[in-house]
Amino acid sequence: MTVDMSKEDCCLTTGSCTGVEIGAVSIKWIELHADGSCSVDVRRHAGDPHSVLHEIISAKGSNADRHVVAVGETAQSLLDVAGRSETECIEKALASLDMRPDILLSLGGETFSLYTVKNGIIKNISSTDKCAAGTGEFLVQQFNRMDLTLEEGIEKSRSGKTVKLATRCSVHCKSDATHKLNKGECGTADIAASLVYDLARKIQRMIESSQWPSERIVVIGGVSGNGPFIAKLSELLGGKEITVLEQSPFLEAFGGAFLARELADAELAPPAGQWLRLKEFSLAFLKPLEDASGLLDYRVKPRGERTVSAEDSYILGVDAGSTTTKAVLYNIAKDTVDASVYLRTHGNPVLATKNCLQELLSQAKGIRPNIVQAGSTGSGREMVSVYLDGCPSLNEILSHARAAAKEAPEVDTVFEIGGQDSKFISFAKGIPVDYAMNEGCSAGTGSFLEEAASADLNVPVTRISDLAEKSRQPIAFGERCAAFINTDLRSALQQGGETEDVIGGLVYSIADNYISRIVGARAVGKHILFQGGVALNRSVGLAMAARLGKNIIVPPYPELMGAVGTCLMVKDLLDKNELERRAYRMESLLEGEIGIDTTFTCKTCDNFCEIQMISVRGNRFPFGGLCSKYDNERHKTKGLKEGTDLVAIRNDLIFKEFGVRQPVRPRGKIGLAMALTAYEMFPFFASLINGLGYELVMSDICKEGNEKTMATVCYPAQIAHGALHDLKDKGVDFIFLPNVVTLIAEPGFPFSFACGTTGMVGDMVRNQYKHIQQKIFAPALLFATPLQIEGTAAELVRHLSPALNIPAEEVVAAFHKAIAHQRAFMAALEQRGSSELAKIAGEPTVILAGRPYTVCAQEVNFALPKKITSRGYHVISADMLPTPPPGMHPMNTWRFTQQIMKAVTYAKSTPNFYVCLVSAYNCAPDVSIYHGVRQELAGTTYCYLEIDSHTAHAGVETRVGAFLDIIGSSARNTRDSQEGRSL
Amino acid sequence: MNKADRAVFSPDFKSVITSEGEQVALDDPRVAHVWPTDMTPYGLEYIRHFYENRGMRCRVASRTSPDTLNSAKGLSNGRECIPVVAMLGEVYEDLTTKRREDEITIYYIFYGPGPCQHGGWILMFDTFLERMKLKNVIFMAAATPMNNYLGNGYLWSFLLTLGYAMGDIMDEAENTIRVLAKDPQRALPAFKEACGKALKSASRGYVAIEPALREWAAAVRDIELKMPLEEAPKVLISGGGNIFWLHYPVTDYFVERGIVPKLAESTEFMYFAERTMVTMNNFQIGKGPADQGFKLDGIFERQVGHRASPAEKAEGEIALDVMSRSWMTEHFIKWLRSIAVTSGALFDDTEEFEEVFQAGSHIINPVCINESCSLLGKLLTVAKSEVYDGIVSMRVFNCPIAGGTTAILSATANEMEMPFAAIDVEGPSISANQKRLLETVAVQAVRNRSRKNRACSGSLD
């Protein structure tokens, strides 16, 4: 490509000036010639820039001009020529083009950066590089997966419409897109258009959070050539001037070439033959996987001939996961798996189950197995249960746990890696207590391994283990996003890495990804069982053992543990006579379709769930909802009485009985951010605002606003941002978002801190919404001691009196009234708690321990209270429990961690009370007590949920479902032992 | 094993009662005093000498590395804030590699109540250590006014603070030497030798400090610099308590590029932790942060006032103690710097802690008891002064306060046009992309400095 630069003032009389920049994906080699023209050479380097540079330089010959500048760190590390920073080169290029943008967006292959610019000078930079989702390379990969080149994909996107895509991870995005395409929900043009749209949204958010003028924006980097993206971005940014320059794809190198013109003699490059530095091998190596063989107990047996017997009785087990469906015929008498199948779910668990049945039938080779019961598990279990004539539908954690415990009774940790799902289960004294699964990221899943091995190395999944185990020096890739690993692999191969070492490294990489992203902060025990389809690869088990330095068992059927566990649970129920034998015929199960007849809205509670009426073989069943109401109806759960929802009672008390009393002739409106401590201090806030003569306007849920945070904050703090975003358009005169430092202390507690975030959230948000800063009240509120309360009164006078034009005495009077109102609420809550506790004494009850703004807020709690009560248990929030006995750690300084420990203490000393701890991801106070809680509750049944803005309902459902099932079975066990039955 | 099996201090803190119930003096050869907190290596060296001069065995933390953090993984869950994980790693390494079998070990880790994770360190350590089932160990020994500074009194603790102050001074000077020494190969060992000598003699007692520091300054002044220190570009590395464990690669990055980095001071961090008590006191008696919130007279007012209960008066006495200490600290640091500045290796002039705190309080309320106020204050004062040419803020994903503050910091830096980069780290290492962010600050810092230099020399360019 040649660009005419004749309008530029080029000082060279002969020769040319060169700028070289090396990005994650390509090399940009720009030469400015004496005649004012500019030649452009942009080449993809596929992870081996050294060879590409060698090619380019060799072609130049020895007489190449010595005015050369290497731009940025990578180019400087490879070329022995003068170096300049990207910043300087961009500025030079902008000056040469007479551009004065406010913002310069550099959108490259692996990173996006935003430069704030003033008068052509770069002021600051912010950048993203953690995850590939939405970068240029991500787009290329997604297009390639649809067999489109980048250019074709971009072209296609012009005619597509936007659909909702899972663009958080490249592998998930691919399967979501494939799924949508297969189901005919949309076409490739729509997928392309949606990818482009998501990219534009991401950039829009980056621009917003820079808080920098953005009237004139220049886009550079590879993505700048994406016309539809630029059009979408312009549309989203409405009215801003967005410029893509002819030089945008290589602006840094272009600026470098200009700087090369100014090089002093001493900085001129040596003759071209000496430009390229010696190739440095940057590969680091790891220990051979075999070194960990002493730690691995690999029990997988060769899959020989299995026969289904006509004489024996079987249980059919189906594990309908979101990506794969597994089914087994379990021989009850022999305790063997006589037939099994594993195939893709493709978004339709019933169809997948049908296909599984077909395959099992063919494995039975004409024998009609005597199936006496069936069971389903996995995310599609309810639907499959309907399809299998209402067979038991069993929680997947419990199914896995049951199979794991049979294989290794002492197991305390289960790792599971499937095709696109990964899970982690942790046990305390045999009871599953912690559970995690990948949500939105595939880097720790089988598809990561499979795709990486097949795409660049042409190694089928069946050969991975052999090759990896042969490697004497696996290459260290570390933990890596699925979209970036290919570049690393290519680079390793080009640096001379052997295939087996690359595969060995890849295997280590999946272990690293799993340990870092799925296990993350969770406690890994001493007895680890590794299961799921990926565990069939012995090498991955070795990598896990090597990384953790712990013993690991791989069971005989690692890929079928869910289905096998289901059969074992069904067998347990049969043995205990809790389930009757039936006679299933596979042929008749294959008959009949399943379909949605109608839908209706359930109005039983405020969640207003959409319920589907499903019909199968002439029967109709209600299906769906956040709670278990309709599951109960389908399973005809006998004698189930809904539990008491004390959370609803608490919410009535706080928001109705002690809620707003709007003034008849209000002085104006004050908006209250319904976030964080508003769920504890609402009576105070309501009374204060109404007492000052203002109407109180509560914020509503605002998902869009939740995304407007400028920093990584916990989910509840995101909601505070959303609340403000919502209130700013609600026509209020002022907004109240205080910095709550301490809360009213419980008797006997010297400290009652909220947390570091709540103590500054008002100031944080005020600084973000500068244009309405004057309207936002963000006083510091402290309530722990009488003196703090007095100080708070003065603080409120300082903040409210001048702004509202209300005399100080009036503010103080309203404040003291509000405090009294809050205390009255707290007393009423405790009293109500005691009277309700007396009514439910001895009955199974779940204590929701956590902050009121997580456990009592509809936006955050995933209808947990209703879910629990619909299963027949009572539910209570920790703040309704009586004051704990002395003995709590005196340095437990936060009010809400005190309440969590109160719940723990109460549950430990009260029969049939169980703790469900709900925390927010990255919650600082909870991190401090996490280990303490685990230690205290070890051996009891409890549930730990961690929520962030990406938490999916299915994940919560699985975890809570397992917890409630365990409570149910222990309640049954207690009843059985009371009745003298042996278990 | 339960807590009762651990060793404890005797009620007067003059000795240790072992797990077996034996009373052992603090200078008994079996007792080891261990400081696992990686806050300024020179400060730690002072502490080691301080104990040794008093006939006690002492070990201090080594430089935090990814390995240190890794060794903590067996005990922690990784979500704890970096200082906890790092200290746990340090403690773990100490226990497994340095602790003698017959040893009675005291680990000095500061803690206190507070809304950030710091308030929960003691809970975490208690749980972890419960699991390790160790005998004859004291954890979380923290000198506070409530325990009369572990029974050692006010002066003892004050002398330790001065050790940290000297550590800060030497850290700053070391960076100058690393970047500007004409002959770094010879200069750095000479510098370290001078520091070692000064720290050893200064740690003998209050009267030894001044001559030691003067001698140090003279020795450092003899190290030839290749250019005047005022003309060299400088960046400030800040980020709250985390940075002491994390800053190494960022410091090295700037040193390698000829830019003098300065780490926010450990004493500044300690000062703000203490000074919060004053602000809190003043808040309680109705004085607002923007005007009266920082004034020391509020505490006297409260003590003579009639509203406080006896318990609150007792609390006031502690606040009085802390206040006078922080007042003294600030003044003594100024005094130390006035001596040390003759070395020609110091440059930071934003030493008015109170000014910094007050500046920050216009953006973040100072009673929120976290570091945000001081971080912002530092940015604002630094931006006004001519000393620095750029700022880097380091934050860790599991410190929500650092996260929230950075958002305001970067917006404020943008507003003030101060070259600024915020980088997220998970340990003492940085990625290639983070280097790009640092590069932008580096380029601007160099440019800013040459502009300032030209302005000073009267050039009209």
Ligand code: SF4
């Ligand atoms: S949560 Fe349950 S009861 Fe409430 S609307 Fe949904 S399905 Fe109906």
Ligand code: SF4
């Ligand atoms: S207590 Fe936890 S969830 Fe609540 S604001 Fe603080 S960090 Fe967020």
